[in-house]
Structures are given as structure tokens and as C-alpha cells.
Amino acid sequence: MQSLSEFLEEHPNLRFVFTGGKGGVGKTVSAAVLAYHFARQGKRTLLASLNPVHSLSSLFGQDLSGGQVRPVQGVDNLFAIEVNTEDAVQRYRDSVSTRIREFLRYADIPVDARPFIDIAMTNPAFEESAMFDKMTDMMLMQSGEYDRIVFDTAAVANAVRLIGLSKIYGLWLGRLIESRKEALSLRVQLSFRKEKVMEEVRQDPMMADLIGMNDRFERVKGLLVDPETTAFFFVTLPLSLPISVVKRFIEMVRAYDIPVGGVIVNEVITRDALGEEPDEYLRNKFAEQGSYLQTIQADLGPLVRTYLPLYPREVVGLEAVDRVAEDMFRPSQDLAAELPA
Secondary structure, eight states: OOOHHHHHHHOTTOOEEEEEOSTTSSHHHHHHHHHHHHHHTTOOEEEEEOOSSOOHHHHHTSOOOSSSOEEOTTSTTEEEEEOOHHHHHHHHHHHHHHHHHHHHHHTTOOSOSHHHHHHHHTOTTHHHHHHHHHHHHHHHHSTTTOSEEEEEOOSHHHHHHHHHHHHHHHHHHHHHHHHHHHHHHHHHHHOSSHHHHHHHHHTOHHHHHHHHHHHHHHHHHHHHTOTTTEEEEEEEOSSHHHHHHHHHHHHHHHHTTOOEEEEEEEEEOOHHHHOSSOOHHHHHHHHHHHHHHHHHHHHHGGGEEEEEEOOSSOOOSHHHHHHHHHHHTOSSOHHHHTSOO
């Protein structure tokens, strides 16, 4: 297997790193350790939580809440933000509301905009759209300030919808631009003072706004699908359900052309952890784990980058993060040698 260290060495220009997987598998810890590793290498790094239920503050044992970028105390070059979902949704709501009103005004449609705005707000993916918009802002506007941005995404369903929006968003924008072109063309054809109307068309603020949105989207899309720039790491436990979710998730992400960085296998029970006289529960869990590790090797083997042991205590605080980093980037993954062939 190609280790995580080897993968990162082969991708020196990596700028955007995502972690995802089923809930409760260790996505936040993995994202935090990756960001910690980059920062320790001297890379100015931003760790961003897009998860509606943040846990970076608890993980680092310091207040990182409030939706503002804050330095992580005790680690040079590391900054973190727990994106405030309510603020992101409100800003996106204001933006969408303004655009709908402008669309109706410039299209000379004399109707009340509020019902259209209400329909847009009740879209079941509205929150994901808002978070995608926020993620886009961070990738385009803050990438100049940081060498690496590590995104801790929400549970698998939200993350897929978040990433999937990159494709749907483009289709939607393309259709809007074509519709506006058709409307403006028809206006020129029907006008008596074509030169005056054409000048108005050239200065059409709605078309300028749509083209601006499309340019912004194309820039983000280019970054998201570039394997030299972006990598998505999946986190799983050696258990049936998380493995199934990761396999399905990888297929979904590949369908959107997002580069897969690899798989992190978390909470592996080591032989050392068993001790000389393990109790029945631990013996059974160790035996059960063996078959799931074989499944991982068979189905995801080439993508596995690292194995992390099951720690006796919750990973909380810088000392614990540092310990996980040592295991995650250990040159010789001793743990892998214990795994089924």
C-alpha cells in the first residue's frame, strides 16, 4: 500500500483536503491531524469545519467557535474555523432573495417576488447550497492566505449533496445564462432603436451577475477536480456499515470527478491492546475485526493510506492529536503488518 506520507510527498501542490465518511468514524480527528501535520511542516494551514455539529473546540480543548478564523494555540501556522451554519444560510438567503428580485425586475415581470423567494428557501438542499457557497468563498478568497485548507465535512449524505452541488450548480447557471441571452436577443430583435437597446444589453447587470457567478463556479470546479490540487480522504472503522458507506461514497465522489486521496482505517484493535489475558468481549471484537480488515484489503486495499489504532481514551487536546499524528504518519506502518494477508 502507498502510505499517507508517500501520497503527500507525491502531491506537493495539494491545496485542498477533505475528509468524509459515516458519522462517528473519526472524520474530525483525521482532518485535525492532517491539518496539524501540514502546520508542523511549516505550511500555513486553515482547518475548516463544515459540520453543522462542530467539535473542533472540544478536540483541541480551546474555544474555536463563533464562525471566525482563530489561531490554534500551541501550534504555529495552524488556524481553525467552525463555520456558523446559521450565518452562512442567512447570507445565502439574502443573496438568493436579491437575485430573484433582480431577475423579476430586469425581466419586466410585474409579480410579487415573495412566493418565488419562499419556494427557493424551502428547497430541501438549501442549507447544503449555502454551505457550498461558503466553501466556494473559502477556496477562492482564502486560498491565497493559506498553503493548505483542510475541510471537515458533515456526515456522508450531507457531504455528497454538498459536493454534488458543484455539478448541479453549473448546469443551473448554464441554463440561466442561455435563458437570459435568449430574452435579450428577442428584445433587440423587437426594438426600433436597436443600437440603444444593444448598449443596454451589453450593460445588462443581470447577465453580468450570472456570468460572474458562472466564472466563480468554473474556477472552483477546476480546483475540485484537479488531482494535484484536491484530495478527498475517507475514514472508516473495521466494521460492516462504515465500510459499505465508504465504498458507496467513493463511487459517488468519483462520479463527480473529485480526486480520491485514499482511505484512513480508524480504531483498529491491535494485538498489543489485547494483552496476555483479554476478556471475552475484546477477544470477540478482535476476531470480528479480522474479517472486516480482510474485506477492506480486498475491496479498498490500493486506496488504504494508513491504519490508526483504537486508543484507550478519547482523542482530546494537543498531546493526543500529536500522538495520533505520529501513528498516522509513521514511516513503517507496523499495524499493517499485523493485518490479515
